[in-house]
Amino acid sequence: MRRSRKYIIAILTLIVVAIPTYSLVITPLLQKDQVKEAIINHLKNHGYSQSDYYLNINFHWGNKLIGYDQYRIKVIYKDEPDVNYYYSYRNKKIYSIGVAPTGKREEKDFKHME
Numbered sequence: 001m002r003r004s005r006k007y008i009i010a011i012l013t014l015i016v017v018a019i020p021t022y023s024l025v026i027t028p029l030l031q032k033d034q035v036k037e038a039i040i041n042h043l044k045n046h047g048y049s050q051s052d053y054y055l056n057i058n059f060h061w062g063n064k065l066i067g068y069d070q071y072r073i074k075v076i077y078k079d080e081p082d083v084n085y086y087y088s089y090r091n092k093k094i095y096s097i098g099v100a101p102t103g104k105r106e107e108k109d110f111k112h113m114e
Contacts (some may be wrong), residue, residue, distance in 0.1 A: 024085060034057045036072050042087070042094040043075070046114070053077045069097075080111050 035057055041048060056074040071107040073094070082105045086098045096114040101107075 031057065032071075034092075035073070038089060038092065038094050039073050039075070039087060042071055048077075052079070077112050077113075083112075085110075085112055 001087070014082050036055070039055065039057070043053065053107075054076045056076075058072045058074075059070055060072060069088040069090050072088040073089060074087045075087065076083070077085070082102050084100045084102060086100065088095045089096045099113060101110075
């Protein structure tokens with residue numbers, strides 16, 4: 001009886017560790033390629049090729065835990081390097097969520113606003 005109890009505790013411990021590890025570590029890494037493909041397709045549908053911009057995709061653990069958008073996508077267009085365009089990925093769709101000029105840019109006429 002004592003030996004089977006140790007096995008049950010070990011299996012339960014493994015399950016308690018495996019489920020959060022999978023959902024918080026492995027799944028986001030696997031989905032990052034899906035997010036990248038989605039933003040590339042979104043930008044392609046708006047007439048941009050991959051040579052027109054730089055792409056940065058970050059996963060935010062805290063946002064996943066509280067239910068906000070997990071992926072923050074930053075796009076910097078080569079013809080407008082002093083502006084960051086931010087996108088979000090949720091429900092397998094891309095959404096434009098904001099624009100942020102960098103440095104001391106005072107001009108508010110952004111070329112790539114959606």
